[in-house]
Structures are given as structure tokens and as C-alpha cells.
Amino acid sequence: MGTILKGVSRVRWHELRHAYGPAADVPGLLSRIAWGDARTSETALSDLGLSIGELAVFDATVAAVPFLWDLAATTTVNSRAGVIELLQTILEHGNPPRPKVQLEAHQAVLSRRPTADRLADDSDPVVRAAAQDLLAAIDRHPNEPCCQV
Incomplete structure (x- = not known):
């Protein structure tokens, strides 16, 4: 799937789950975010x-999450x-019934x-503002584990 999403095909997405069941559709969504025009990218996101x-x-x-970080840092992505x-x-x-998953996602x-x-110093002011908001959320996040495993 190219250099932006390098390694995405090695993930066993069909064995993972998201809100609607098996996550086999995630690579396609990531791909549309990476290479789609603004409308396609926003819809996939x-x-x-x-x-x-x-x-x-x-x-x-x-x-x-690692692929999302790569997309956020790639200037050619429309919806950074x-x-x-x-x-x-x-x-x-979170996911209170699954605290280990919640902890891993947050980490x-x-x-x-x-x-x-x-990204908080990015030339795009919208990206810069979003990154500054994310940094504030990171700073607010508890230093101790956010949930009991």
C-alpha cells in the first residue's frame, strides 16, 4: 500500500475487532485517508x-494508531x-470491560x-491547532495507568 502505510498488510486485521465486528475494512479506510481527495479522505476518516x-x-x-500517527505527519494527506x-x-x-485494550490504545x-x-509547529495552522489540542490532552492524561489491568 505504499510507503505511508508500510506494514499495514502485515497486520491480521481480520482477527482484530472494532465497534462493528471484524476489522478487515480498516486497511481500506486507512488507504482512502492516505491517498484520497479531501472528500474521500474525510469520509473514510x-x-x-x-x-x-x-x-x-x-x-x-x-x-x-501507529498508522494514524504516520498519516498525521505526512504533508500530502488531506485530512491531517x-x-x-x-x-x-x-x-x-476507553473500553471499561477491556481495560488492557484501553491501556494499550492510550499508550x-x-x-x-x-x-x-x-506537528504543533506545522506550517498548516489547522494541523498546528489540532496538535496543540492533542498535546493538552496528553498533558491532562494521568501519569499512572489510566485503568486497572
Whole structure:
């Protein structure tokens, strides 16, 4: 799927789950976000958000976060600010019945703080603002584990 999503085909998406069941559709959504025009990218991002972050986080969320960080940092992606907003949504949502998944999803977002720091100085003011909001959410996130495993 190209250099932006390098490694996405190695993930066993069909074995992972999101809000609507098996996550086999996630690579296609990531691809449309990466290479779609503005409308296609935004629609795919909205669909992905509903699947992996807006309702709760899932094991597919954990697998998708590194690819979301790469999309946010790639200047040719049309919906970078929206990707950053999805990362913040993931950090702020949980899955109380599955605390291990919640912890892993949050750690996946938190682990790339240096990328958020770089994006907070991006030339695009919308990306910059979204990154600054994400950094504030990271700073508010508890230092101790956010949930009991």
C-alpha cells in the first residue's frame, strides 16, 4: 500500500475487532485517508473514527494508531488535522470491560508525543491547532495507568 502505510498488510486485521465486528475494512479506510481527495479522505476518516475510537477503543484501535500517527505527519494527506483529532478521541475514550485494550490504545497514542510536538509547529495552522489540542490532552492524561489491568 505504499510507503505511508508500510506494514499495514502485515497486520491480521481480520482477527482484530472494532465497534462493528471484524476489522478487515480498516486497511481500506486507512488507504482512502492516505491517498484520497479531501472528500474521500474525510469520509473514510469519519467511518474509521466510528469504528475504532468514537464509541470505544478496541484491539483494532491499538493496531491502527501507529498508522494514524504516520498519516498525521505526512504533508500530502488531506485530512491531517482530522487524523490528529481522532488520535485525541482515542486517548480520551476507553473500553471499561477491556481495560488492557484501553491501556494499550492510550499508550500507543502517548508513545508518539514527539510527533505531536513537531506537528504543533506545522506550517498548516489547522494541523498546528489540532496538535496543540492533542498535546493538552496528553498533558491532562494521568501519569499512572489510566485503568486497572
